[in-house]
Amino acid sequence: MTAMTPGSNLPLSAVRVAVDVTAPVRLDVSGLLLAADGKVRSDDDFVFYNQPAGPGVTHSAAAGGGDTITVDTAAVPEGIEKIVVTASLDTPGATFAGTEPTGTVRNADDGSVLASFTPPQLGTETALVVVEIYRRAGAWKVRAVGQGYANGLAGIATDFGVSVEEPAAPAATPQVPPAPPAAAPAAPAGQWGPPTGAPVPAAPPAPAAAAPPAAPAAPPAPGKINLDKGRVSLQKNQTVSLVKGGRPLLSSVRMGLGWEPAFRSKSIDLDASVIAYGPDRKKVDNCFFGKLTILNGAIQHSGDNLTGEGAGDDEAITVHLGGLPPQVTGLVFVVNSFSGQKFSDVAKAYCRLLDAQSGEELVRFDLTHSEPRTGVMMAKLIRQFSGEWEMTAMGEYVDSRTVRGMVKPAGQAL
Known part of the structure; x- marks a missing residue:
């Protein structure tokens, strides 16, 4: 097994690889399939617990805790250049300070460990890109990344082109708690819920006969400050x-x-x-x-x-x-x-x-x-x-x- 450092890379000796991401606290782990422009082609290229399968990429619970993103490199479409594996904290307001998540890369068929990576010097980050599986000259490699984000998984998703929407305001009356992720029905990527920015299933539409007039759609989530408005x-x-x-x-x-x-x-x-x-x-x-x-x-x-x-x-x-x-x-x-x-x-x-x-x-x-x-x-x-x-x-x-x-x-x- 190779212990990787930020920026280091290794050729993959297996066609199917699994990336286990574990930590002492609960994490939300996802995989994004990126084209040559560094963006997803559509929200279907965002793989997480509520959309656990994409082209050549799946999400599952890791043995012993944590989550696993499995990549079948032979099944990844030709237009996809890399798969980034991300992690965000499940606890509201928590940062990675004092928490060291570890990404372990395994041969998905025989379970043998190929490499591991623990991002160093984390602080105010609430989400990060752990590793990426990428093509280079017809072969597949893994690179240790460890890039942190201060605005949660929604910040990562926005950077990579996933549609991110503001959740609707909570109702004034008590609501039935949602089912846990394992039992949740599949929903389109890009539906995000408070308070951590973790993906949640979209609410099913009400029957047409009983539905009241539709409320105005929530405005899109504000993006990062950019240069569009001048200095x-x-x-x-x-x-x-x-x-x-x-x-x-x-x-x-x-x-x-x-x-x-x-x-x-x-x-x-x-x-x-x-x-x-x-x-x-x-x-x-x-x-x-x-x-x-x-x-x-x-x-x-x-x-x-x-x-x-x-x-x-x-x-x-x-x-x-x-x-x-x-x-x-x-x-x-x-x-x-x-x-x-x-x-x-x-x-x-x-x-x-x-x-x-x-x-x-x-x-x-x-x-x-x-x-x-x-x-x-x-x-x-x-x-x-x-x-x-x-x-x-x-x-x-x-x-x-x-x-x-x-x-x-x-x-x-x-």
Whole structure:
């Protein structure tokens, strides 16, 4: 058996494989069949306890607890490139902090264990992609993923193209509890119920003769914040999806970073940098004033500003999103005080994301507090498995005067 790490992959030696997902707490496990565009073809490609069978993929209870997604690679349609196995917490409000789910990959015919994977460093996530079974050059492989989501299974489903609807408001009179999942009738995917976002069966229609006038349909679930309404102003820990008009932003963007000396403070020398990470949270490279271009020009630094004085961005880092190599899945933008001055001596620190071609400001984050420390993680860009990038405002301070000292804390913050 092979113990996998995030981003690692193995060829599959069996045609039929089973992925058992277990944890000390109850999980809802599902499988999504994705085409080349990273989306399901229809809700029929979403396999979970209430829709336990799809083309070549089935859901069942695992022996000894947990759930199993079984993939018969010979029966998976040609148009399907990968099957992602996801898990979400069944308890309302719970996160994966302190909980370590494990995905175990077995030969579905003889039960022999091929690999196992326990995603590391989980925290506020309420759902995650555990592993994916995917085609490569006519063969099938398994990849350890461990990508977390803060908005539950509904967030994963939406990213991969499943129709997600708001549940109807609860009736004022007591209702008969629904049957447990094992006894529930099959229902279309995309019906979600409170409070955890776990799939529930859709209610059957009332007989036509006795039905009162139909109530208006519930509005669709609000999606992630995106760029459709123009510039987005973020608060700390808020996230925006870099999608406009339904299309991921994959052009060149520029992260502008600026600051001013606090009242009556001397000029301050801050350095802006970006650290590129792989799916295992390991550094791929970093770009700063001493290394102005990395990743074959996909990331470029504007150069050092020694004072922080003057209007406009003090330093800027241009990222060609479409030119980033596939092993880069996360970027963390940081600012350090090489001279040792503290951020309590800084005023009006901010970062803003612009369209590099038009100069249009897309996203802005203003630091609203300061700490007497020498480094701050401003923002991160994370590549989603559906292809788009998300930007999250951070504003986390650390003690580090150089980008080298930011590598470990920034990796932990991904």
